[in-house]
Amino acid sequence: MLLRSDSFQDGQPMPARFAFGKSGNPVALSDNWSPHLAWKEAPLAARSYALTCIDTDAPSRGDDVDQPGRTVPADLPRVEFVHWLMANIPIECGELAAGACSDSIVARGKRVPYGPPGSVQGVNDYTGWFQGDADMGGEYLGYDGPCPPWNDALVHHYHFRVYALDVASLKLDNGFTLVELRRAMDGHVLAEAGLVGTYAIHPLAA
Numbered sequence: 001m002l003l004r005s006d007s008f009q010d011g012q013p014m015p016a017r018f019a020f021g022k023s024g025n026p027v028a029l030s031d032n033w034s035p036h037l038a039w040k041e042a043p044l045a046a047r048s049y050a051l052t053c054i055d056t057d058a059p060s061r062g063d064d065v066d067q068p069g070r071t072v073p074a075d076l077p078r079v080e081f082v083h084w085l086m087a088n089i090p091i092e093c094g095e096l097a098a099g100a101c102s103d104s105i106v107a108r109g110k111r112v113p114y115g116p117p118g119s120v121q122g123v124n125d126y127t128g129w130f131q132g133d134a135d136m137g138g139e140y141l142g143y144d145g146p147c148p149p150w151n152d153a154l155v156h157h158y159h160f161r162v163y164a165l166d167v168a169s170l171k172l173d174n175g176f177t178l179v180e181l182r183r184a185m186d187g188h189v190l191a192e193a194g195l196v197g198t199y200a201i202h203p204l205a206a
Helices: 176-186
Strands: 002-004 021-023 027-029 037-040 048-059 078-090 158-167 190-200
Touching: 002 158, 021 190, 037 176, 048 176, 078 176
Parallel strands: none
Antiparallel strands: 002 037, 021 027, 048 078, 048 158, 158 190
16 A cells, blocks of 8 residues: 655655644644545455554653753653544545645534544544643544644654555444554554654754
8 A cells, every 4th residue: 555645745844734733932823734645555355444643752751841941852752642543434535635634723622523424533642631721621533733842852753554444344433542443453454554744843853
């Protein structure tokens, strides 16, 4: 399988339009568009697709995150941060236009995110990040783009991955988690393809 995007090149920076946050004072909300994605050459036996976007560079500790006068060190151990989960994408679908699944930030999260007919979308990790925030706290479904700590010394890598599955649908409802998706896909993946975009707000990130 092959996965590509007209929004950014593999291994290259993602434009701020596709991010949740951008450089401001010190950070500002961005456009939060979902990027263009297109895939092809799935096995003939494929019956549906699943899609994930995961930041593999999220800080494992929040002590320094977004704290003035401090920097999140590049050598801090990193963990996954989920930005997008989608399953039951119909086999006829091989492309998502830029902005097709998200074109803005929705405070407290999107309740019914846009997606291909029949698809279901999981919860992303902004749900936990904004927990307890009076203005932003809620359940975040669908795509919400990059917003790495503005004081992180490390460039973050956003792994978009499409999976071709041998079943027409997985037994998942809107709001499923990454763990539930991985469990449901186990034994059903015929092929997969990936694409990585990078993003940083810190001017010294490397």
